[in-house]
Amino acid sequence: MMSASAVVFYILSFFILVTGVLAVTSRKIFRSAIWLLFSLTGIAGLYFWLQMEFIAAVQIVVYVGGIVVLIIFSIFLTQQSGKDLPAPVRSRAIFSVLAVCAGFLFTCMLVGQYTFGAAGRPAAPGNVAGGVSVGNAVGDIRVGNGTGDMSVGNIGRQLLSTSEHGYVLPFEVISILLLAAMVGCIVIAMKQTPENK
Amino acid sequence: MSQVPLSHILFVSTALFFIGMYGLFTRRNMITMLMSVELILNSVNINFVAFNKYLYPDKLEGVFFTLFIVAIAAAEAAVAIAIIINLYRNLRSIDVEAADEMKF
DSSP states (O other), rough: OOOHHHHHHHHHHHHHHHHHHHHOOOOHHHHHHHHHHHHHHHHHHHHHHTTTTHHHHHHHIIIIHHHHHHHHHHHHSSOOOTTTOOOOHHHHHHHHHHHHHHHHHHHHHHHHHHTTTTTTOOGGGEEEEETTTSSSSSOOOOOSSSSSSHHHHHHHHHHOOOSSOOOOHHHHHHHHHHHHHHHHHHHSSOOOGGGGO | TTTSSSHHHHHHHHHHHHHHHHHHHHHHOHHHHHHHHHHHHHHHHHHHHHHHHHEEEEEEOOOOOOHHHHHHHHHHHHHHHHHHHHHHHHSHHHHHHHOTTTTT
């Protein structure tokens, strides 16, 4: 007997996988982008199901609102409308399906054999109180650093903290990377000026 | 949530990863290959979030790795699309087979 939450999980994962398959097999590139959009939205739903609201919001804002829109714009800029993508060469398609299935089965076998700490189940809410792990979850959990709940406030505080478990250095590195990527994009996509020609 | 074991979430993310790999193998169009890369990055994100939630529920490390991966994926998509548009200007095509000028 499955609970409602388990049913929601299986429906969500079915939706993600079906739209993902359609995104990589559709012959029309615009439809492919729209299927990708659905798949990414389904993944955001999976984050909501995992009670990671902040990550789900980031997923929707950055992926659905940013990257997919960027992809659709680039499709409009570079494709002739109404032209189908060529079908993959049959031998290559067969080889790809075989390789992908073999890799999937191998990885699933490894994942299925591995036993996670407490049988891979989330700790009961009572076991985790304010970042102090009391329970049986995993043997080597370090006793908490005050990050018990996953609220946005806690995420922001630890992300910008300079103390032991702070992530301010990667944060700054990422910000430099984003700046460099922005400058790089402008330089690469800029039209050549006439005197350069 | 406690009804679903962690391994089922890992099966879903593995399947999504290999769907992305199939797209990379069969597509010859640069934009669709970029979409496959996005699917692969998302499957990795699902893994990080699930591990954080199931195995270390009092930590936030998985959240941070996911945030950084999303940021890097956004930067990567922007740069890739700039390169694709530049290639289209020069070659009038975004097929990977057409970009063979540097092929020896």
